[in-house]
Amino acid sequence: MRSYERSRQLYERACKSMAGGVSSHFRMAGAPHPLFFSRAEGSRIYDVDGNEYVDFTLSQGPMLIGHSHPHVLKRVQEETARGQLYAGQHESELHLAEKLQELIPCAELIRFSNSGSESVQAALRLARGFTGRQKYIKFEGQYHGWFDNVLISQHPSLESAGAEESPNSVLETQGQSREVLDEIIVLPWNDLDAVEEAFAKAGDTIACVLTEPIMCNNGCIEPLPGYLQGLREICDKYGALLVFDEIITGFRLGLGGAQKYYGVIPDLGTFGKALASGFPISFLAGKRHIMEKMADGTVMHAGTYNSNNPSIAAAAATVEVLESDGDLYDRIRSLGLRLQDGLRAAAAEAGYRAVISGPGQMTHLAFTASPKLVNYRDCLENDGGKYAEFAKGMLDRGVRVIGRGIWYISASHTEQDIDHAIDRAGEVLLAMRSKKASAVESITV
Ligand SMILES: Cc1ncc(COP(=O)(O)O)c(C=O)c1O
Known part of the structure; x- marks a missing residue:
């Protein structure tokens, strides 16, 4: 024993x-x-x-x-021995960004952060800044990090969750701001009618649809045939952005993430986890005309540790292994x-x-x-x-x-x-x- x-x-x-x-x-x-x-x-x-x-x-x-992949450890040691964090740009960061741009369909421009939660927040802010709308759709059972505005209806009890077709928005923890409930529309996943109906009611207030392309935080549920494409079409019809939270699916399903795997390109995508073999890094990727809002500083995003040397080295080394095998x-x-x-x-x-x-x-x-x-x-x-x-x-x-x-x-x-x-x-x-x-x-x- x-x-x-x-x-x-x-x-x-x-x-x-x-x-x-x-x-x-x-x-x-x-x-x-x-x-x-x-x-x-x-x-x-x-x-x-x-x-x-x-x-x-x-x-x-x-x-x-x-x-403890030896190639990752070696690259991290080499890069970190030269410096750890510059609060400025470095060439390794640029090489990695160019590589990610090549690999990920929606990555016309990217921004690095440290965790999935942060990149999701960057995506939501950008979606709002770009569309001028305040609300976003998230799906019951999905997880997008621990921050107030997304930690909603991730694991509600049947009693609190309400009707299946139009679920309640349920806060997950004490201490969470109740105001976030005014911004969110929670819907059942894999149900295009529910999404269409929500847009028909309030389309001009919805900035984006935020979804895991595979529901990985409750079960491991793949999208029904046509579902992701259907989301794409509804978002286009109503002028909202489609955001794939690829924190789990990114690099795990393939080098191009779920968007390449399923052939549906979102406007924005968030990546982290499998990118860097245990080192803290994430990034927001998006279509150029949307990311321009961040590029010109209209939509603010920052972070002391963003693109720190060890994490960039770990990510670059991981991608090298993934590409070479x-x-x-x-x-x-x-x-x-x-x-x-x-x-x-x-x-x-x-x-x-x-x-x-x-x-x-x-x-x-x-x-x-x-x-x-x-x-x-x-x-x-x-x-x-x-x-x-x-x-x-x-x-x-x-x-x-x-x-x-x-x-x-x-x-x-x-x-x-x-x-x-x-x-x-x-x-x-x-x-x-x-x-x-x-x-x-x-x-x-
Ligand atoms: C789909 C998804 N999005 C976002 C996050 C948050 O990422 P992090 O824990 O790196 O903040 C997670 C974490 O598990 C996740 O599974």
Whole structure:
């Protein structure tokens, strides 16, 4: 049996100096308690108790080419040795921007920031500045960072969420400004009629439609055929901007992001996570005539740490790896599909109803009787308690997964890693099933 004792002790100590013992709300979750890690390499991560895990959390997505990639580390060391932050321009930043412009369809101009949350804010401000309109549409169940104006209806309860076709706008945390509710229109995802109706009612007040092109923060739900194109057409019809939040899909689906993958070009896109192998960087990309508002200073955007040397170096090195390895994306995707087949079979063998979804580069496992996930309301059917038990069972067997059901695959995973995870999943599911059977027996007796 694995011990988490040293982690437990450190966590207890951490609670005395750090709020909740952690640096991000999302790290508070997970059994047995937040773990402390000491190193990570390739597809493996190690905790302070000496436990090794095959890592499918990939730091919430960024480690697309694996932990501690030598090329990334080398470039970061070299660049950082020369200087760390200039509060001015540097050539590496320019080279990276030119490369991103080449790779991403909507990237006629870009601006760097440090986190996904920041780039989303830049996108919203620019959309407002460009259109002169105040409101924006966001979709129930989607996450766009932790700031007041987007942390809305990300995970509402069924009771608070209202009617499925016209959901309530639900604040997610105490302390959030209530005024943001006047600016937002929350709609169900994958439902073009709902979007058309909202524009028909208030089209001249809507600056943009903000969407994850794949709904990755609840389930891993791909757009229905024609959905993204439909959003494009509605935005064009009403003079609003289409904004893809590609913080997860960017670089993970392919070098051109979801916009290239699905062939729908938004006006603005936000990127981060998988771009830089764990270093903090994000960027807003957009069509030139819109980004000109930022270029001429009419719409303000700033940041002390924007385009800092280590992050730029990490991003440039990551893109080099992604570009130079010709079949990397096919490999990651086929590993993901192998995982999906294996999880499906393991769930069926243990007698669990489960939906396994996602394009492969990321995969989602939900314990649900719904035949498939199309929007947030379907995700509410997911048995989160059962998944938490499953995730703990996996952790105890050396496989680390995110507690909300999504699995990220990296180029450093191997078929052996995938098969190992599938075997462990089979064991966990059978153990859960027999525990449940004996609990039922003891109630019946
Ligand atoms: C789609 C999406 N947008 C924005 C963000 C916020 O990014 P960050 O955590 O880097 O601020 C996230 C984070 O998970 C995300 O998944």
